[in-house]
Amino acid sequence: MGGAQQDAEPDRPDRPGPGVGAAITPGEEPRFDLAWFRGRAVWVAEVKSITSTNEERQLRTAIGQVLRYRQKLTASGHDVQAIIITSRPPHDSSWDELCQWEGIVLIWPEIAPERLSAEEPRA
Secondary structure (H helix, E strand, O other), X not given: OOOOOOOOOOOOOOOOOOOOOOEOOOOOOOOOOEEEEEOOEEXXXXXXXXXXXXXXXXXXXXXXXXXXXXXXXXXXOOEEEEEEEEOOOOOOOHHHHHHHHOOEEEEXXXXXXXXXXXXXXXX
């Protein structure tokens, strides 16, 4: 990302979702993939490409990463919503349940607009 930019067209499919504000460029730490302000909250995301052979490893890694991002950004005084963005739905549907349990929004292309528009920060 090349610095902060305003989302002038929130209904475009290549944008994170409706109501999204300025994108955030990672500083030194945490080195997240994607983040933006939505209202007063920071929505921070880890992006993972998953296949049937790497799903377990990729999602375990992503959960650890977004939990750390949430911890660091919360310590900096932000309300934070952690998000994992995958290339496709997980084969094992229990990942969605685990993410809900941990307050993480799990999305993939087909459900991203619905979940991003419905979610409020959980932190």
